[in-house]
Amino acid sequence: MSSHQSTQSMKPATAAKKLGVYLDATPAEFREGVVTRDELSALQAEPPAWLVELRANGPHPRPVVAAKLGVSISGLARGGVTDALTTEQIEAIKQENPEWLQKERATQAEVRKETVRVKKLHAEREARRQES
Incomplete structure (x- = not known):
């Protein structure tokens, strides 16, 4: 048995819900891809400008x-x-x-x-x- 761990990912809708933002207002690259747990953690730790803007306004x-x-x-x-x-x-x-x-x-x-x-x-x- 190897200790290889697969990267968990989620649908953009799930990630948007976890981030507390409206999916349709997110950038196209966010809506059209998948979000890994690491990417979600990075978005939460250091939110990009679009995420800060959505959360604020x-x-x-x-x-x-x-x-x-x-x-x-x-x-x-x-x-x-x-x-x-x-x-x-x-x-x-x-x-x-x-x-x-x-x-x-x-x-x-x-x-x-x-x-x-x-x-x-x-x-x-x-x-x-x-x-x-």
């Missing part, structure tokens, strides 16, 4: 848009936001603060509160279980 993929707005991806869809948005567009939505955004942020706050409550409950149950 977008367009951003929906998970990033949702995070920047403080809502879930489902909340974006309920609010009618289905496309990638630029940072400028996200800021405009924040400034406008439409009713759907207020509602979805309130929903997210309730979800977070419930998650904390459930974790605390589980921790208390585990502590009682270990005591007995």
Whole structure:
């Protein structure tokens, strides 16, 4: 048995997701090739200008848009936001603060509160279980 290790690679869509960028906005050479784990690590360690620009100004993929707005991806869809948005567009939505955004942020706050409550409950149950 040799210790030869094959280079793992991923589709550009997977790499874009790991980098937190919108695939369609990446350069053609990125979209048309494959990305090795080493290349991905290099992009993360020393991002090229196009990656810095995309991360700063977008367009951003929906998970990033949702995070920047403080809502879930489902909340974006309920609010009618289905496309990638630029940072400028996200800021405009924040400034406008439409009713759907207020509602979805309130929903997210309730979800977070419930998650904390459930974790605390589980921790208390585990502590009682270990005591007995």
